[in-house]
Amino acid sequence: MDDHLLAGRYRLTSLLGRGGMGAVWHARDERLDREVAVKELRLPERLTEEQRRTWSARLDREARAAARLKHPGIVTVHDRITGEDGRPWIVMELVHGRSLADLVEAEGPLPPHRVAQIGLQVLDALRAAHRAGITHRDVKPANVLLESQRVVLTDFGIAAVDGDATLTRTGAVIGTPAFMSPEQVRGLEAGPASDLWSLGATLYAAVEGRPPFDGANTGAVFVAIATEDPPPAVRAGALGPTIMALLQRDADRRPTGEQLRAGLAHLAQEPAVAPAPAAGPAPPRRRRGRPVLIATAVAVALALTAAVAVSAFKLRSDAERDQAARDAYRALTEPPGPEKSMDEVATGELAVTYELCPGTEKCDVAGRVTATMQWLAAQNGVRVVYPPAEMADCGTREGCLISVASPSLTGARIVQSDDRLLLRVFVRAPR
Structure with missing residues (x-):
């Protein structure tokens, strides 16, 4: 079908792709002198007349749906035409990629x-x-x-x-x-x-x-x-x-x-690229002929020294993570209720408990959940706050979980305890 002139205007030049029910062609709009993509509906011979009408209607639906949308991220539809055999075609912008x-x-x-x-x-x-x-x-x-x-x-x-009336059979x-x-x-x-x-x-x-x-x-x-x-x-x-x-x-x-x-x-932000390490002096060449016993003893000593160093570093980094978690907690803006406790639940992770309401019977639980989500979203570094799966669970002893995407907050849980509505925020040391 190469070089075929469609509707007296669109000259097909090459096939771009083919699917089960259609093909997309590279074409030139000779009237406006521009490149376009043209989608052809190809149907197997075994289809009934009703099935053919359904597939033709779907191509029309595609043209109508895309034509209603004006957005740089949606392919632009220029025209809908009918071929010599009665089949519909869609003329679209050509995306080079x-x-x-x-x-x-x-x-x-x-x-x-x-x-x-x-x-x-x-x-x-x-x-x-x-x-x-x-x-x-x-x-x-x-x-x-x-x-x-x-x-x-x-x-x-x-x-x-x-x-639009649906073209899909029920079920x-x-x-x-x-x-x-x-x-x-x-x-x-x-x-x-x-x-x-x-x-x-x-x-x-x-x-x-x-x-x-x-x-x-x-x-x-x-x-x-x-x-x-x-x-x-x-x-x-x-x-x-x-x-x-x-x-x-x-x-x-x-x-x-x-x-x-x-x-x-x-x-979507580009990740930071670490600078390449500076070239240092070449490592000294090993002297050959050393006894195996001496080499083994040196290796054991080095291993023990390394183990001690790693242990000391772990202790130091644990303390640093704990401090960083407390720094992250202090960086929170004014919370939605008075602080009740702060517990260490893991190395470098704190659970901070606030009281949202003194009594759940008089508390607007849904309102407090919404206010808590807004508060979490306002914290520094928080990217996304995901709502609880079931809002009704927030006023129970099991509670509900609010997930947070953040370098220093792992999430929050709202629970009922002793007729009080409590918020537990989990804070960790930023990575």
Whole structure:
């Protein structure tokens, strides 16, 4: 089909990529003299007429969904045309770059800060779509395009658009199995939190080199997503807690877009590069012919000396960590209640207890939890504050946990004790 003129205007020049139901061509808009990408719908002959209409409607939906969005992180749709055989085509901007999937395949796992940079731009694109009432429903590395420092989200073919009649049969599951959220796997309605789960799976794949869930077949992948926790992201470093929070099976426990953006913005910063050590004098050459007994004795002496030195250093560094934890505690702004106690729970980690309310029956527990989260978010160095899984648990003796991404705060727990509502903040020495 090379050099084919489509709609008397778009001349196809080369094939850019092909999928199960379509292909993307490099083309030239001869009317405006510009390069474009043209998406072709290719359907197998065995499909029924109803199935053909459904797939054509999905391509139309992609054009409408993307055309409603004006954002630098979302591919721009220029036109929707019909070919000579009646099939729809979409004319889009041409993104000069490769997909995130291609990059990982070519270079292997990416550095965490680079993955955070990519995730931040994809998140901004998703939030723009969500504000416009559009859920993407197919966020994955293959749909993330990289053009120099620009990151572009593409392929809104199965997007859910508010106000549009759904094209999906009740209970049907559509998407890419390894990157589908648990609710999509169960055939439930997908929403913004579903896109954030898929973003988490995309970031996991980028930093680990593989998706968070795998299996011998699609059914096995679905079962794993619906029932299991993903393996820890061992290469993710500081990005790991954010990825794992996004991959929560319970959509209500995932961070919001606003919370996620604060964390990714911090993690996307370039890591400091340590200066190369200065070149020193060449080590002295060993004298040969020394007796083995002497060499062994020297080695034992050195080992004992090293052990003593390490022990002394450990004691000194433990004391330094304890002091650093207390310094971090003193750096907290005025807490939301009077301090009751400060206990050392581990070397370099303190648990500070505050009283939020003298009696839980007269206390607005939800209000105190909200105020506590706001207070935690205002502390120096705090990147993200994750709300408790169940707000109702905060007024019980078991309590609820508020997670924090911070170099000096590991989290906070709100519990009921002796009819009082207490806040325990866990402070550690900054790394």
